[in-house]
Amino acid sequence: MSTTDGPTLIPDDASAQEIADREAKMRRRKGWFPGLSDRWNALPRQTQWLILIVVVVLAYLLPILNPPLITTEPGNNWQIALAQMSVYALVAVGLNVVVGYAGLLDLGYVAFFALGSYTAAMFTSPDSPYVHIPYLWTLPLAMAVAMFFGVVLGVPTLRLRGDYLAIVTLGFGEIVRILATIIPAMKGQVGFQNVGHPPGTDSSGQPIFLNSSGTPWYWLTLTIIIVVLLAAGNLERSRVGRAWIAIREDEDAAEIMGVPTFKYKVWAFAIGASVGGLSGALFAGQVGFVNNQKFDIATSILFVAAVVMGGTGNKVGAVLGGSLVAYIPLRFTAIAEFKYLIFGAALVIIMIFRPGGLLPARQSLLAYGRLAYNKLKGAMGDIPASGKVVLEPGKGSGNE
Amino acid sequence: MTLLELKNISVHYGRIQAISDMSFSVEEGEIVSLIGANGAGKTTTMRTISGLLTPSAGSITFGGKDITRMKAHIRVVQGISQAPEGRGIFPGMTVEENLDMGSYGRKDRTKVADDLERVFDLFPRLKERIKQRGGTMSGGEQQMLAIGRALMSNPKLLLLDEPSMGLAPQFIRQIFKIVTEINNQGTTVLLVEQNANQALARAHRAFVLETGSITHRGTGKELLANPAVKEAYLGVG
Numbered sequence: 001m002s003t004t005d006g007p008t009l010i011p012d013d014a015s016a017q018e019i020a021d022r023e024a025k026m027r028r029r030k031g032w033f034p035g036l037s038d039r040w041n042a043l044p045r046q047t048q049w050l051i052l053i054v055v056v057v058l059a060y061l062l063p064i065l066n067p068p069l070i071t072t073e074p075g076n077n078w079q080i081a082l083a084q085m086s087v088y089a090l091v092a093v094g095l096n097v098v099v100g101y102a103g104l105l106d107l108g109y110v111a112f113f114a115l116g117s118y119t120a121a122m123f124t125s126p127d128s129p130y131v132h133i134p135y136l137w138t139l140p141l142a143m144a145v146a147m148f149f150g151v152v153l154g155v156p157t158l159r160l161r162g163d164y165l166a167i168v169t170l171g172f173g174e175i176v177r178i179l180a181t182i183i184p185a186m187k188g189q190v191g192f193q194n195v196g197h198p199p200g201t202d203s204s205g206q207p208i209f210l211n212s213s214g215t216p217w218y219w220l221t222l223t224i225i226i227v228v229l230l231a232a233g234n235l236e237r238s239r240v241g242r243a244w245i246a247i248r249e250d251e252d253a254a255e256i257m258g259v260p261t262f263k264y265k266v267w268a269f270a271i272g273a274s275v276g277g278l279s280g281a282l283f284a285g286q287v288g289f290v291n292n293q294k295f296d297i298a299t300s301i302l303f304v305a306a307v308v309m310g311g312t313g314n315k316v317g318a319v320l321g322g323s324l325v326a327y328i329p330l331r332f333t334a335i336a337e338f339k340y341l342i343f344g345a346a347l348v349i350i351m352i353f354r355p356g357g358l359l360p361a362r363q364s365l366l367a368y369g370r371l372a373y374n375k376l377k378g379a380m381g382d383i384p385a386s387g388k389v390v391l392e393p394g395k396g397s398g399n400e
Numbered sequence: 401m402t403l404l405e406l407k408n409i410s411v412h413y414g415r416i417q418a419i420s421d422m423s424f425s426v427e428e429g430e431i432v433s434l435i436g437a438n439g440a441g442k443t444t445t446m447r448t449i450s451g452l453l454t455p456s457a458g459s460i461t462f463g464g465k466d467i468t469r470m471k472a473h474i475r476v477v478q479g480i481s482q483a484p485e486g487r488g489i490f491p492g493m494t495v496e497e498n499l500d501m502g503s504y505g506r507k508d509r510t511k512v513a514d515d516l517e518r519v520f521d522l523f524p525r526l527k528e529r530i531k532q533r534g535g536t537m538s539g540g541e542q543q544m545l546a547i548g549r550a551l552m553s554n555p556k557l558l559l560l561d562e563p564s565m566g567l568a569p570q571f572i573r574q575i576f577k578i579v580t581e582i583n584n585q586g587t588t589v590l591l592v593e594q595n596a597n598q599a600l601a602r603a604h605r606a607f608v609l610e611t612g613s614i615t616h617r618g619t620g621k622e623l624l625a626n627p628a629v630k631e632a633y634l635g636v637g
Contacts (some may be wrong), residue, residue: 075479096634131534239504240549242500242504243504245490245492245493246490246493246501246504249490249492249493250488250489250490250491252452252484253484253488253489253490254501255451255452255472255473255501256450256451256452256472256473256476256481256482256484256505257473257476257501257504257505257549257553258473258476258477258504258505259473259501259505260471261473261502262471
């Protein structure tokens with residue numbers, strides 16, 4: 001197939017490619033940490049694990065270290081601030097499955113958070129006339145309840161796309177809050193006090209998980225975040241994860257590649273909802289009080305802002321974004337009143353200088369790339385089934 | 401043997417009728433072209449066959465099986481694969497990831513490698529750019545990728561929606577050459593085109609589509625010689 005014959009004035013293969021390459025280069029912006037994800041992926045597996053372990057240990061030590069400058073004291077108790085940040089981080093990780101992986105804009109995520117909180121409150125608080133169960137049991141229960149409502153909401157609405165889905169989810173977010181106001185059993189503004197907590201007492205006979213002690217709650221939530229992150233990482237690399245990415249990129253194209261798009265969208269919704277419910281239950285336990293005032297639309301938007309700030313589609317970014325959204329008003333109490341103004345400005349600035357968020361999502365696609373490469377190669381029989389192919393760092397980025 | 405048959409198909413977008421009472425069939429091993437102007441219903445026809453749209457009346461059979469109500473992702477497994485209009489590749493995925501998605505519905509992983517070889521033989525360019533993101537490639541290469549990705553499901557019927565759209569004449573000739581080659585390897589091709597000249601020259605049979613119904617039909621050569629078609633679509637007359 002020669003492409004060299006014919007008039008030379010019309011752009012040929014090579015020059016058209018040159019133009020496309022140049023345009024692609026111009027569109028790419030230099031971030032604050034250029035090539036961070038490439039460099040991370042180039043590291044050997046052991047080094048990656050080592051760095052991760054150090055980061056995790058540091059994260060566990062945060063409430064004890066109470067690092068100066070970073071700490072929220074004297075304005076706010078640092079340990080409780082950490083507990084709240086970890087809950088927000090978990091929320092962002094869950095919402096990231098919906099918004100980041102599958103690309104479904106859910107503006108009513110607070111509803112699942114609320115469902116989780118109410119589940120924990122109504123089954124543990126002495127204010128509730130219903131059956132009482134140990135607090136820890138409410139965690140899986142909250143996940144199940146939220147997941148159920150995720151499917152109930154998802155099945156009729158996920159046939160909608162883009163803007164329409166966003167509007168319907170926005171409505172759902174309000175419905176839960178309003179129901180909490182008008183249904184007597186949910187006690188509206190009076191709410192539920194003394195929500196339960198995990199068992200255990202220290203040497204002086206005091207319960208470990210007090211509302212006033214943030215550290216145990218922080219450690220509990222951090223542990224749950226790590227488990228959820230590991231699960232999310234596995235999902236990302238699975239068939240489901242690949243289907244989500246394809247749906248996010250182009251839903252019609254995904255469908256005609258053989259991806260059951262509707263089914264996987266409901267999956268994303270249900271999984272995201274269950275994490276939202278879980279974080280709601282943790283929130284209720286830590287604060288110890290649940291009423292209808294905490295689950296407004298602004299909170300929902302804040303959750304989305306956390307995911308977008310962190311880097312839509314990147315789970316580590318979501319942890320960062322979620323923590324930041326909770327941290328900023330606690331650290332800078334003087335300006336906490338203007339937090340939405342500050343978030344708005346921060347979002348605009350981040351979108352200008354780092355359009356993919358603080359940690360953009362290409363990292364996760366690269367992980368998929370390695371898998372796709374292995375699979376296609378493995379199918380050819382070039383390498384043994386167990387063999388891991390390590391790509392040269394320079395090759396991974398192509399000529400982007 | 402008849403591979404695909406559309407019987408009295410009508411398609412509506414809300415209250416607007418895009419296709420009315422259309423019937424045609426595609427025989428196994430053929431290249432069939434649908435030509436027509438903007439808004440004639442070409443893409444609607446393609447999307448109806450691939451399952452992204454549901455007809456309001458009529459029936460579609462594929463390989464003797466009624467698929468009128470079958471979901472799009474199941475039709476892929478049955479052997480219908482589409483390279484969508486405007487290329488429709490996954491822009492954030494690399495060439496490799498795009499091709500991998502093409503084989504998503506398949507269970508026979510060992511044969512996937514053969515099909516990958518076949519795609520690389522047809523489009524050596526894709527092999528050179530295997531690590532490049534789809535969205536950063538030139539229009540011609542994106543079209544190659546879209547066709548290559550559609551072939552990765554090892555289809556019996558390949559649907560090509562305007563493969564020449566927005567491409568330089570050099571690319572158009574090359575793409576059409578490859579379409580003939582794919583057909584020679586045993587894949588039936590249904591082609592939708594505005595570029596009537598090439599589409600008719602390459603086709604065994606062809607149909608002319610005007611505002612939702614077929615107005616002319618015949619072999620590619622017959623339609624090329626037809627004065628009415630000449631005047632309307634070939635720019636001579």
